Amino acid sequence: MGQALAFYKTLYRQFDQERTARGDKQKIIVQVGSATCENAAGADQVRQEFDKLIRASGRQDILLKQTGCTGRCAREPIVGVFFPGQIPIKYEQVTPNKVQEIFQHHVIGGKPIPNLILDKKTDTLYSYVVTMCSSHRCSHENAQDSEEMLKRLLCSHNIAEDLVRIFHSGCLGLCPKEKVGKQHVMMVFPERTLYRFETEEDLDEIVKSHFVDHQVNVKHRYHTDFITEQFFSMYGDVAFFNKQTRLTLRNSGLIDPESLPEYVLNKGYEALAQVLETNDPDAVRQTILKSGLRGRGGGGFPTGQKWINAVTYTDDPIRYVVCNADEGDPGAFMDRSALEGDPFIVLEGMTIGAVAVGARQGYIYIRAEYPLAIERLEKAIATAHKHRLLGKNILDSGLNFDIEIRLGAGAFVCGEETALIYSIEGKRGQPRIRPPYPTQSGLWGHPTVINNVETWANVPTIMLYGADWFSRIGTKNSRGTKVFALAGKVLNTGLVEVPMGTRLRDIIFDIGGGLREGHTLKAVQTGGPSGGCIPADRLDTMVEYETLSEIGSIMGSGGMIVLDDEDCMVATSKFFLEFTQSESCGKCVPCREGTLRMLEILERITQGKGEMADLDKLRRLGKLIQKTSLCGLGQTAPNPVLSALENFTEEFIIHIRDKRCPAHKCTQLIRYEIDIDKCTGCTLCARRCPVSCIAGAARQPHVIDQSRCIKCSECYNVCKFDAVRRT
Amino acid sequence: MSAESNQHLDSETIAFMDACLQKEHPKSYLIAVLHKIQQRYGYLSQAHMDQVAQHMQIPTSIISGVSTFYHFFRLQPRGKFSISICLGTACFVKGADKVLDAFRTELGIELGETTPDGLFSLESSRCLGVCALAPVVTINDKIYSKVTAKQVPELLNSVKAAAID
Numbered sequence: 001m002g003q004a005l006a007f008y009k010t011l012y013r014q015f016d017q018e019r020t021a022r023g024d025k026q027k028i029i030v031q032v033g034s035a036t037c038e039n040a041a042g043a044d045q046v047r048q049e050f051d052k053l054i055r056a057s058g059r060q061d062i063l064l065k066q067t068g069c070t071g072r073c074a075r076e077p078i079v080g081v082f083f084p085g086q087i088p089i090k091y092e093q094v095t096p097n098k099v100q101e102i103f104q105h106h107v108i109g110g111k112p113i114p115n116l117i118l119d120k121k122t123d124t125l126y127s128y129v130v131t132m133c134s135s136h137r138c139s140h141e142n143a144q145d146s147e148e149m150l151k152r153l154l155c156s157h158n159i160a161e162d163l164v165r166i167f168h169s170g171c172l173g174l175c176p177k178e179k180v181g182k183q184h185v186m187m188v189f190p191e192r193t194l195y196r197f198e199t200e201e202d203l204d205e206i207v208k209s210h211f212v213d214h215q216v217n218v219k220h221r222y223h224t225d226f227i228t229e230q231f232f233s234m235y236g237d238v239a240f241f242n243k244q245t246r247l248t249l250r251n252s253g254l255i256d257p258e259s260l261p262e263y264v265l266n267k268g269y270e271a272l273a274q275v276l277e278t279n280d281p282d283a284v285r286q287t288i289l290k291s292g293l294r295g296r297g298g299g300g301f302p303t304g305q306k307w308i309n310a311v312t313y314t315d316d317p318i319r320y321v322v323c324n325a326d327e328g329d330p331g332a333f334m335d336r337s338a339l340e341g342d343p344f345i346v347l348e349g350m351t352i353g354a355v356a357v358g359a360r361q362g363y364i365y366i367r368a369e370y371p372l373a374i375e376r377l378e379k380a381i382a383t384a385h386k387h388r389l390l391g392k393n394i395l396d397s398g399l400n401f402d403i404e405i406r407l408g409a410g411a412f413v414c415g416e417e418t419a420l421i422y423s424i425e426g427k428r429g430q431p432r433i434r435p436p437y438p439t440q441s442g443l444w445g446h447p448t449v450i451n452n453v454e455t456w457a458n459v460p461t462i463m464l465y466g467a468d469w470f471s472r473i474g475t476k477n478s479r480g481t482k483v484f485a486l487a488g489k490v491l492n493t494g495l496v497e498v499p500m501g502t503r504l505r506d507i508i509f510d511i512g513g514g515l516r517e518g519h520t521l522k523a524v525q526t527g528g529p530s531g532g533c534i535p536a537d538r539l540d541t542m543v544e545y546e547t548l549s550e551i552g553s554i555m556g557s558g559g560m561i562v563l564d565d566e567d568c569m570v571a572t573s574k575f576f577l578e579f580t581q582s583e584s585c586g587k588c589v590p591c592r593e594g595t596l597r598m599l600e601i602l603e604r605i606t607q608g609k610g611e612m613a614d615l616d617k618l619r620r621l622g623k624l625i626q627k628t629s630l631c632g633l634g635q636t637a638p639n640p641v642l643s644a645l646e647n648f649t650e651e652f653i654i655h656i657r658d659k660r661c662p663a664h665k666c667t668q669l670i671r672y673e674i675d676i677d678k679c680t681g682c683t684l685c686a687r688r689c690p691v692s693c694i695a696g697a698a699r700q701p702h703v704i705d706q707s708r709c710i711k712c713s714e715c716y717n718v719c720k721f722d723a724v725r726r727t
Numbered sequence: 728m729s730a731e732s733n734q735h736l737d738s739e740t741i742a743f744m745d746a747c748l749q750k751e752h753p754k755s756y757l758i759a760v761l762h763k764i765q766q767r768y769g770y771l772s773q774a775h776m777d778q779v780a781q782h783m784q785i786p787t788s789i790i791s792g793v794s795t796f797y798h799f800f801r802l803q804p805r806g807k808f809s810i811s812i813c814l815g816t817a818c819f820v821k822g823a824d825k826v827l828d829a830f831r832t833e834l835g836i837e838l839g840e841t842t843p844d845g846l847f848s849l850e851s852s853r854c855l856g857v858c859a860l861a862p863v864v865t866i867n868d869k870i871y872s873k874v875t876a877k878q879v880p881e882l883l884n885s886v887k888a889a890a891i892d
């Protein structure tokens with residue numbers, strides 16, 4: 001023992017020297033996103049185009065880099081151009097055509113192109129970015145006041161307004177307990193200086209020295225090791241990012257996910273080295289317990305407790321750790337992005353877990369639908385092996401630990417932990433009754449700790465910064481952050497990581513940018529097929545495990561789908577039930593048959609054949625299935641239906657009583673009719689109708705033959721005279 | 728493809744099985760072996776599954792149990808171009824059903840079927856994790872994002888044209 005830290009330091013020094021030798025820090029960096037989503041948006045071609053131009057220019061001081069997904073999916077491909085010591089510039093929706101322009105003007109010419117910049121079409125470029133912490137958790141309700149104060153002071157020192165851009169961020173987790181709510185914290189970029197201040201006089205001193213004299217104000221400088229600093233220095237000036245607190249995703253979009261040196265130079269493997277150096281597994285388990293970290297895979301079980309259980313139930317010396325990357329919720333992509341953006345953090349987390357519970361072998365169970373994530377993991381494992389961060393005698397500590405990848409094969413139920421174990425064993429993934437829990441009897445009968453990707457990704461950070469630090473972020477019973485995959489009818493679809501306790505409203509409107517113009521938010525669906533929908537009037541709810549359960553939904557693994565006025569709650573709940581129904585493993589009757597019966601009822605309702613008594617049937621059947629199913633799949637399958645029924649009863653009733661779908665989603669309940677007063681007889685719709693069911697002579701009102709209409713909405717969309725009515 | 732699927736498994740797959748048999752818990756690699764075969768041949772033929780049973784000494788009943796349990800495994804050959812429409816939540820909300828309908832009409836086949844000329848088969852998938860760019864369609868390994876029903880005929884034509892080249 002006692003070798004690990006020395007091993008780590010040597011490794012760090014080696015990577016650092018190599019970087020210095022290459023002169024990377026003095027280079028201009030062109031960074032292109034590389035992830036499943038980025039590539040689907042065309043990032044591949046963009047990268048090739050830059051590569052060609054850089055080669056052709058013969059310049060050795062331009063570095064082309066790949067990075068994982070930043071999470072700003074709706075604006076991809078994203079390209080960053082970073083000059084040493086300057087505010088980093090990020091461009092959005094870059095096409096191969098725009099590459100030429102960016103390269104010539106900016107990379108070669110040194111002039112950024114304002115109208116291509118991510119998220120803000122601005123004509124002025126600024127020299128400083130100030131990010132002020134304005135987390136409402138610390139009751140900084142007066143965030144606006146401090147911004148005004150800063151502006152006033154800048155003005156009084158004759159600093160041009162557009163030279164400094166001011167942004168507000170969510171909790172940075174920097175303030176010690178006794179200072180929470182009493183001090184302000186702000187970062188100034190590109191110098192990456194962190195300041196704290198309490199009064200206007202303090203701030204004035206900062207402004208004077210930093211912006212007027214160009215000197216760091218030592219008196220108010222805040223010296224602290226600050227985990228998300230790197231991320232903020234890169235993305236702090238983008239509204240989508242600065243309300244987030246990036247702990248698990250801190251490297252995504254920042255480092256090259258295939259580069260171990262970059263991971264190590266960004267604090268990677270420092271935590272593991274410390275853990276191995278001290279070699280006190282019990283202390284590691286206690287730290288995780290004390291941090292309050294809970295499972296991010298949906299259940300929310302305290303992670304530290306799980307680890308303790310794994311070593312207390314039996315004295316079986318063979319134990320396993322497993323990373324659950326099955327990500328079954330069909331509308332969630334947190335784990336995919338995380339693994340594509342920073343695979344090493346998960347490997348490090350699992351290795352620390354292995355030390356804590358005494359495992360020699362780990363498995364990552366990942367769905368086969370994620371080829372890029374699998375490829376990055378394979379490379380990361382091979383690289384870690386090469387540098388003795390995995391395998392025999394890791395970091396010279398004397399310990400052996402290895403990780404193997406196992407592929408899922410498209411079965412949602414395999415995300416359930418007992419099913420997952422069977423699947424790793426090569427069998428059909430059918431859940432079994434618990435107890436015994438996997439921590440008692442898991443893989444091949446040995447104690448097994450199963451945690452979600454995001455749970456593992458939290459571990460290195462907690463070990464590095466301590467349980468107290470971690471538990472300062474978030475709320476009393478939900479500590480730390482949560483990653484959400486924001487999708488559906490929200491403008492900024494993408495990946496966000498926010499402190500627990502953030503209000504849904506802030507996620508959807510501040511970060512997500514709200515909805516398309518002219519549309520209103522109807523509900524937010526969380527927890528996917530096991531969760532529920534939260535109606536618009538509950539948007540002030542905070543994301544916390546208990547609070548979300550109380551209002552009939554769940555935290556889930558992080559899927560968050562925004563629904564608007566064009567979404568039908570009956571159809572949406574039917575969608576989820578169809579999913580769980582077809583994914584039921586068939587082992588127990590309530591889940592296999594009960595969900596089918598519920599689905600039949602919903603089917604009837606969406607076809608206009610429902611009866612009022614059906615609503616009660618749905619409720620009773622749903623409750624029964626919840627109570628009597630064997631595993632979590634069945635126990636939660638009725639949730640989307642029951643919560644929709646609870647919150648949107650009226651909509652169900654309209655479907656049944658009036659045979660109408662207010663959102664015009666249920667095809668069978670839609671009717672298209674031509675208003676004879678408005679119809680000019682232009683014949684356009686008749687020509688477009690795919691089943692030719694519209695008749696009428698030219699310049700005469702047309703009619704739709706209702707018996708043949710397939711409700712394709714073509715006529716409704718093409719009529720220029722607003723003559724087709726939809727009811 | 729179908730010609731090969733009656734033949735003996737290729738040496739690479741056999742070598743992979745041999746390697747698995749050397750490891751601890753050899754039978755746990757069954758799913759990995761089936762993945763390998765599907766990747767190589769496009770689907771799992773009965774003949775191939777029988778060979779796996781022989782080689783790895785796993786009862787055919789177990790193999791058939793596993794291959795039918797997991798949706799990812801295909802037991803029928805598919806078209807030259809396999810079109811898969813994501814029917815995950817995000818894609819559903821953004822109108823994937825309309826896109827699916829357009830493919831159905833254009834190709835004249837239902838989900839799970841292959842066109843008579845063996846060119847296209849239609850499948851659905853459940854979330855590729857590209858939800859932010861929904862609706863999503865994959866044709867073989869290429870991902871198409873923000874697909875609309877209107878683009879479908881054009882998309883099919885471009886794929887066909889590329890096939891002829």
Ligand SMILES: Cc1cc2nc3c(=O)[nH]c(=O)nc-3n(C[C@H](O)[C@H](O)[C@H](O)COP(=O)(O)O)c2cc1C
Pocket residue numbers: 294295296297298299300301324325326327328329412413414415416417418450451452453455456557631632633
């Ligand atoms: C039907 C079903 C599907 C699940 N799918 C997943 C999944 O895709 N990913 C995941 O991490 N956990 C999933 N879980 C939860 C796991 O059973 C388990 O609780 C979790 O992996 C434990 O890790 P955690 O404590 O870190 O959350 C699922 C549970 C059920 C009942």
Ligand code: SF4
Pocket residue numbers: 413430431583584585586587588589591592629630631632633634635
């Ligand atoms: S509840 Fe459903 S998925 Fe779970 S064991 Fe029963 S049948 Fe299988």
Ligand code: SF4
Pocket residue numbers: 674678679680681682683684685686701702715718719720721722723724
């Ligand atoms: S497109 Fe409109 S105006 Fe023209 S024939 Fe149809 S309903 Fe009448």
Ligand code: FES
Pocket residue numbers: 330331332813814815816817818819853854855856857858859861862863
């Ligand atoms: S729902 Fe289609 S990619 Fe996720």
